[in-house]
Amino acid sequence: MGTPMADYGDGTRCVHGGQAAPEPGAPLSHGPVFAAPYHLGGGDFYGRAGNPGWRGLEEAIGELDGGRCVLLPSGMAAISTLLRSVLRAGDALILPSDGYYATRELVRDEFAELSLDVREIPTAGPWEDGVFDGVRLVLLETPSNPGLDVCDIAALAERAHAAGALVAVDNTTATPIGQRPLELGADIVVASDTKALAGHSDLLMGHVSVRDEELAERLVRARTLSGSIPGPFETWLVHRSMATLDLRLARQAENAAALAEVLREHPAVSGLRWPGMAADPAHELAGRQMRRWGGVLRFELADAGAVEEFVRRSRLVVAATSFGGLHTTADRRAQWGDPVPEGFVRLSAGCEDTADLVADVVQALG
Known part of the structure; x- marks a missing residue:
């Protein structure tokens, strides 16, 4: 893919992020890559495991988030893949009581067999002493959807880390150019790119970004084995649309x-x-x-x-x-x-x- 864009401004990164290096005679903007099997001997071998289009968009989003991006076919696929990659039976999980309702439904209905200790807290708190004790994952959503309340990511991440918890932030409302939770101390960013990042109300997409390479590989493996993969045409549309974010x-x-x-x-x-x-x-x-x-x-x-x-x-x-x-x-x-x-x-x-x-x-x- 292209040159890292860390020294450029938001607009430049949105336009150029994840684009292929210029090649004389090649299209200025490459199209989607449609493939199930590939000719063996190169980097890709099967469409469920990898696609050049995914990697281009992942590079572009990862540059903005400040971590390694793993692309998923929807925001809920991103949330569910994250939770299944991190949580184990009996773990304690903190969720925003005023955040996206489907996340709470997912945990209540689809994760019931894990017997999780689910603690629901409003985005604005109160975040009382001891609330993070024994917690495996804290999922924040700021600004919250739909209430638009805000919580202090840096302060809560510091407290959660002291208790041994991971911190994930649903950054859908803010977007990666509106807020960068990884730079504020969060371990994980999750988002529905269906919303502002794609921005044309015509497709579904989501992603998870992390700085921990081991966790990133777990997410990639979960995506591959579950088959929860983004379509190549949708991926291309998001990357094209992201240029105007x-x-x-x-x-x-x-x-x-x-x-x-x-x-x-x-x-x-x-x-x-x-x-x-x-x-x-x-x-x-x-x-x-x-x-x-x-x-x-x-x-x-x-x-x-x-x-x-x-x-x-x-x-x-x-x-x-x-x-x-x-x-x-x-x-x-x-x-x-x-x-x-x-x-x-x-x-x-x-x-x-x-x-x-x-x-x-x-x-x-x-």
Whole structure:
């Protein structure tokens, strides 16, 4: 693959990361590699074990995360592969009680046979003395999804390590250019690249990044043996899409800031949260550990009907249960079982013109 990009800025790394070295007469941008078996004698031998497209994208993401990236076919595949590679029967596990609901369901339903000691703690705490005692893995999610609370990664990692625990951070909401948990003391980064990293709402992908080579090899082996592998075309699409991550995130954050400004004064809106807003309870802490703001904010309307009416009246906001894409989306999270009020909205600001988006949201709220 190409030259390491550590000395370059975010935009340059997004565009050039993991790209093949220039070759006269070869395509400027190489296409996906479709192969099951390979001609023997080279590095690759079978498609389930390796693919040049995976390695290119893994290099690009790993450069941003600051570790070795292992690509998986979805965010949940990344979470489940991590948990199965680290946890053993009877281990203690800390999960965010306000994080992504499917992670809690996975542990409760699919890991029941391990008889884990599962401790659920809100992202903002309280993180009491002794909470890490006997824990094998701490999974943090900051900013949390959907509440957008924030926890101190460095401080919690120090305490967890002192108790002998590993620390993983779900970095989906922040993205690898918004926050680098490995540099803050975490052992593991996990993310759904379906969201902002791919950013076009048309595919699924996930990854785990670590600095421990032995753990990385365990993850690769788990991926190979389980067959939980990313498709070559999807991998190519993510790598192509990642080139604009820096630009997309900048516009999304600009739009989120403008929306937060008008929503905080709107009489129909309550419970507004966006870490980039100076009045947000998490702003100071988020500003210390995040490198830039994202495009996801949350607020509450009166009830489910008010959310439905808001989406119906809007010309630019669509109802969808993902975030980080080009289009602005609204998701009423209570419908999926999140413990939030019926009128709770997670809004993912897209890449529309800021003035158009703000005007549309204001008129849709009435």
